[in-house]
Amino acid sequence: MSQPNAFSASRRTLAPLLMALALAGCAGGPGPKPGAGGPNYAAWPCLGTSLPCGAVATRTPQQKTLDGALNGDPARGQKIAEARNKGNCLACHVLKDGAQPGSRGPDLSRYGAGKRSDAETYALVHDMRARNPDTVMPPFGTNAILTEQELRDVVAYLQASK
Amino acid sequence: MTLTRTLRRTLAAALLAGAGLGAAAAAEVYREHHPRAAIDPAQGAAGDFSGTYGFWKDAAALERHRDWAGSTDPNAWKLNWKYPDLVDSGDVHAGHVAVDEGERFVRRAAAREPGFLACLGEGRNELKGVAAGYPKYDAKLKKLMTVEARVEHCAKAELWDDVRQGSPLNTKIAAYVKSQSAGLPIRVDLSAAPVMAAYRRGEQLFYTKVGQLNFACASCHTPGSIMGHKLRGEVPTTPFGDAAHFPTYRTPVGEVESLHQRFGRCLNQMRAQPLKPGDPAYVDLEVFYTVLSNGYPITVPSIR
Known part of the structure; x- marks a missing residue:
């Protein structure tokens, strides 16, 4: 708790100096420290202009072509699609054998029964913005949310969902 | 004294220059925005765009659907988490x-x-x-x-x-x-030009996509977005009326949190760097966000 009276006498003398110090602090003050062991997202665009991430550009939409054969593993793909710290596709989509799905995106539980090719599916998961600029789906490839192999595994899982 | 004044003036000039540079840099970098929703700031909470205002506007409305509260009913989100404000169990939280x-x-x-x-x-x-x-x-x-x-x-x-x-x-x-204002309707004064300017800046921030997931606040809290849909176990609600119960005791966190701390938590979920409480961007966002609660009574203390 404070002891305001102890400082009252010197307040008048100190005020201008401390105000200057406070102003100096505003000009180049350090940003928030990431919580102990917490994630650090400083490399991605943030709100406002007081932190360096305010000047980080959003990555522009990419139309990505699948190189070679898919070589994805459906079982691994399912784990990635369900994991909250990976694809977390379940947050918005109904998926084959997935518990507690979201409801915003299309139902993908029989995706593989459709006619979309591996290449098209890969491109959409990589960056849906190339198809729909207003999508709320994160650009999993462009923003490195998933690795190249993880993308291929998720596509294999979707294609195996029938 | 003269020296101090000069120092302060220099610092002020440096600050202004810094702010100018920051704004210029921000204008240059590529950003995406969630499509805008129609909001009339003059209407406050009653201008809610989710179609749920009638379910949470007052105690009588909330009482009508008390069976939704805490249930898995797909309509539960329409109560906008205002139901806990009605419950007076006598328990101290x-x-x-x-x-x-x-x-x-x-x-x-x-x-x-x-x-x-x-x-x-x-x-x-x-x-x-x-x-x-x-x-x-x-x-x-x-x-x-x-x-x-x-x-x-x-x-x-x-x-x-x-x-x-x-x-x-x-x-x-x-x-x-x-x-000390519990029960009184919120009245953010938009007739003051700096407040209106902050509202407009905050509105822009609300739609600005950030973070690794490339989400805006609006991605989850506007009509046509994820609002009202299941996001795994949660259903994002309307942003209208929300500011009225902050600071609030957040049971999932176990702490009393200010609105700015809540912003930080949201941004972390979007995988974006949170700002420091009191950051000018948060203040602008709070102005925008609180205008969406204009006319709605303050409910503090509260539990969520």
């Missing part, structure tokens, strides 16, 4: 404790330095109704002020004490100040 501790601090501090209470009360030795007008523009300080910023400012100016925004003590005092 951490929100009450925070208000009590905030009050104790204010009383003790004001007994030593009466100026502290007068500063919080903006000239009156009374806090009743004060918080309902926040955030506001302070013409003397030439600054937009939130309740938390006022607490920090008054502690500094009158107690010579650092009670930084985001600190537990600041949040407790802010909760106490807010509780």
